[in-house]
Amino acid sequence: MGKGSRRKAGVDQFDSSDADSVSSVSTGTSELTLANETEFVNSEDFLLEKYVDALYEKRGSVREKALSGLVEAFEGHFLLPFIDNKCITLLHQYINSIKKGSTKEACLASRAIGLLAITVGTGSNAHEIMAESILPLSQALISGSDSTKKISVVDCLAIVTFIGADDLVETETSLKTMWQVIYPKSGPNVGPVKKPNSALLAAAISAWSFLLTTISSWRINPDTWKESISFLSTLLEDPDRSVRIAAGEAIALFFEFGIFDKYSFEKEGSNPNASENEISKNGAFHYMQGLKGKILARANDLSTEAGGKGTDKKNLNDQRDLFQKIVDLIETGECPEISLKISSKHVLTTSTWTQMIQLNFLKHFLGKGFLKHAQDNELLHDIFDYAQDRMGNLSSKQKYTRSDDKGWTQKMNKDRRMAQARKQGHLISEDA
Structure with a gap:
């Protein structure tokens, strides 16, 4: 006779109509509750709010999981409505993770800031994101020795400045910070400077080039950029292919801007009474033309480089393709489409x-x-x-x-x- 029999006996005491009524109400209530709970639990906004709340947790592992969820959500969806009234709140928590979190947390937070800026688009919020984040990002980029973290930070700095900068001064500030990573001797270092590893160097050059695209060609003074172009040209000899490719893309921008021919109106001997300034311009013109010839020769070599045993074929083909485009640009002015x-x-x-x-x-x-x-x-x-x-x-x-x-x-x-x-x-x- 066990519990099952007693339950059956108890049910048998109900009138059949009562049993049907109780069963109907119970089932209906259960289904309604379950449906509401499922709809609520599966709500994207509810899940995102849970991630946001988790950013305030003390445990780094919890914040990392929350950041990972937010990054994935902002990658796969255009979540502009969600951040309507919490954009800067999110930004401050992300910045806190960059300052105090582990390498993984800082990398996720840097990515999250970039995605936040891309989602916001242009406008006052985008500028505020840049204004609030540029200092902590720059500090994280210049200080410390964690290359993995720096790669994420330099990408983020490029994105927030690209979208949020209102004027040339703001853009140049970020460009200068990135250049200190690319060419450490340009920074305020007093001790020995250490060259960044290849992965960080290539990432910094790519981010710098991306941001450089926002400066219209008429604003670029050849004297200002001559040293940068010269240094980038030396990187075409770098043993790492990713560095050569990044440097090539940056140099191609200067050809598109017309920097190498900015002094072309100054011809040697055109004025026997030329001032020191004009003589200086003539010298700069000939220097840039000589550099142009060296770059063209090197681009030709890299566009036809033979692959040896164990060569990464994809990277080699990417290099050949890029530098053939650069050769076409220098010789014919043709741009890739x-x-x-x-x-x-x-x-x-x-x-x-x-x-x-x-x-x-x-x-x-x-x-x-x-x-x-x-x-x-x-x-x-x-x-x-x-x-x-x-x-x-x-x-x-x-x-x-x-x-x-x-x-x-x-x-x-x-x-x-x-x-x-x-x-x-x-x-x-x-x-x-």
Whole structure:
């Protein structure tokens, strides 16, 4: 007879209608409660609020988990409504994690600040994010010796300044901080300076180049940047391929800005009564032209570098492709064009080195979240050419006709020949 029999006997004492009524009410209440709880627990905002609350916990492991959840959420979604009234509150907690947290926590917090800025977009909030974070980020970048943390911080500094800076002075402040990492001798160091490792050096150059794209060419004084270009040209000889690639991209920007030809109006012997200033400009012009020749020769070498045993083929091909583009830029002024399909109806395009560097950096920073932000974030639409994909509306016959255009065919043939030449380790004449 056990408990099961007693329960059965008790139920049998109820009138059948009462049992049905009790069962109905109980079941209905249970289902309603469960549905409400499930909806609440699964609410994205509820989960995000839990992460925000966890940022105030004393245990670093709890804050790390919260930051990881927030980073993943801001990568995969465009969460502008969520941060409407808590943007600066979040920022302060992120900064606290950079100051006091472990390397992992600081890296996550740096990434979270960058994602916060990208989500906010331009405006007063973006400027406040930059103004509040630039000092702690700069301190974290210049002090300490943790390269992993510094890589995350320099990426974040580039993003917040790119989006939030209101004027040239603010941008130049961050550029100067980054340059101290790239070229430590330029900083206020009194003791021996230590060259950053290759990973940090490449990351700092890429972040610096990304931010440099915001300075219009007419503002760039050749005298101001001559030393930077000269140092970057020496990095084309660096044993690490990632450093050579980063330095090449930075140098390409200066060619697009026209820095190497800024002094071209000053010709030697044009004025026998030239002042010291004019003579100085003539000397600078000849120096820059000589440097231009050296860079072109080195770019040619790197565009055809042969791969030895154990060579990372992808990095080698990336290097060859980049420096062939740089050769084309120097010799013909041709800039690389990129067309990136981001949805069934829209395509994102770039047609300058400036835009290409911006695109590559944002893709690198956003990672798997780039496509979502490219689709939904107006900030990216403002930065790049964002338009309907006209090719997507063409019939198969029209697409074939378009691709069969003579100019298109010639370009494709040239690209194939150049690619084949790079694989073989030599260049084929463009007239072939």
